[in-house]
Amino acid sequence: MKLDKKSMLLYVVTDRTWLGENKLDEQVEAAIKGGATFIQLREKNLAYDIFVREALKIKKVTDKHAIPFVINDNVQVALEVDADGVHVGQSDAGAREVRRLIGENKILGVSVQTVEDALLAEQNGADYIGVGAVFNTSTKLDANTLPFDTLKDICRAVTIPVVAIGGISEENVLELRGSGAAGIAVISAVFAKPDIFKASQTLCNLAKEMVRE
Numbered sequence: 440m441k442l443d444k445k446s447m448l449l450y451v452v453t454d455r456t457w458l459g460e461n462k463l464d465e466q467v468e469a470a471i472k473g474g475a476t477f478i479q480l481r482e483k484n485l486a487y488d489i490f491v492r493e494a495l496k497i498k499k500v501t502d503k504h505a506i507p508f509v510i511n512d513n514v515q516v517a518l519e520v521d522a523d524g525v526h527v528g529q530s531d532a533g534a535r536e537v538r539r540l541i542g543e544n545k546i547l548g549v550s551v552q553t554v555e556d557a558l559l560a561e562q563n564g565a566d567y568i569g570v571g572a573v574f575n576t577s578t579k580l581d582a583n584t585l586p587f588d589t590l591k592d593i594c595r596a597v598t599i600p601v602v603a604i605g606g607i608s609e610e611n612v613l614e615l616r617g618s619g620a621a622g623i624a625v626i627s628a629v630f631a632k633p634d635i636f637k638a639s640q641t642l643c644n645l646a647k648e649m650v651r652e
Contacts, residue, residue, distance in 0.1 A: 440523040442546050442566045446507050447600045447622035448650065449643045450477040450569075453497075457630045464496040470629050471504045473636040474643025476622070479526055479548075481511040494520040507546060514540050524548065526569065529556065538564035550604075552585060557593045557601075565599060569624060572605020573615065587618065594619030609638075612645045622646055 451470045453463060467478055478501050482490050494510060498520055501508035509524040510517040514537055517525045524546025527537055534549045541547065549560035550569045557568050570593050572584050584605070594601045603615050604624035612623055623646050632638035 440507055440544075440546060442507065442600070444600045444621050446476045447567060447602045448476045448646050449474055449639065450479065450602050450604075450622055450624040451475040451629050451639065452479045452481050452511070452604075452624055452626045454481065454626045454630050457627070462496075463493060464500050466630060466635055467497050468500045468504075469635040470639040471500065471506055473629075473639025475506065475629070475639050476643075477507045477509075479509050479511055479624075480522075481626075482513075487516070490516050491519055494522065498522060509546055509548060517541065517545070524566070526550070534560050534563035534565050548602075551593065552583070553589070554592050554596045557597050561597045561599050567600045567602060567621075568593065568597060569602050569604050570594075570620070571603060571624075573603045574606030574608075574611055576606035587615075590615070590618045590620065609641055609645060612642065612649055616649050616651075621650065623649065 480494055480497055494516055498508055507523045509526050510522045511526050514525050525537055525541055526548035528550040538547055546566050547564055548567050548569055549565040551557045551560055560568055570590050573590055575584055590603055600621035602622045602624045603620045607623045607625050608628045629635055629638045
């Protein structure tokens with residue numbers, strides 16, 4: 440799947456913290472129906488076979504709605520379920536090596552915090568870049584908050600789409616206006632809400648306003 444910049448508008452990352460009695464694939468579908476344009480399955484502690492089963496369920500949903508679907512960190516799972524791609528962080532396998540493993544036709548996303556890392560990621564085959572944390576976030580307590588100007592500089596430095604991540608909510612998303620980011624990536628701003636559809640819908644509308652120059 441080739442990456443369309445418009446698909447970066449509302450990038451939703453899964454988190455089973457707020458799952459309760461619900462099923463993750465049902466929550467993902469609610470988010471997509473509300474306006475999510477991209478889905479990342481993020482699982483740090485699932486056994487491999489359970490991870491694969493969960494990924495296959497979500498892939499069925501994203502395929503139905505023609506939404507890009509990537510796996511966080513785990514190249515093996517991504518290849519086994521034929522996900523659209525992989526997203527890796529700075530501490531994970533290098534972008535060049537991941538690109539070699541997944542081939543040229545899969546989507547590769549890389550998390551960065553500096554212009555230098557962004558340029559290197561692009562050079563090594565990244566299709567898009569995640570930049571953050573742009574605000575304080577409860578999801579990654581060790582994440583340093585990046586200045587707005589750094590986000591702006593990264594967006595200017597690369598030719599591939601940039602998605603802002605980290606602590607983004609309905610209340611602060613418009614503070615990112617003028618950064619050059621193609622969209623926002625969120626976790627709790629969607630999945631921690633009692634009405635996932637509505638939360639996704641609201642954020643999608645705000646993201647459209649944010650990217651409007």
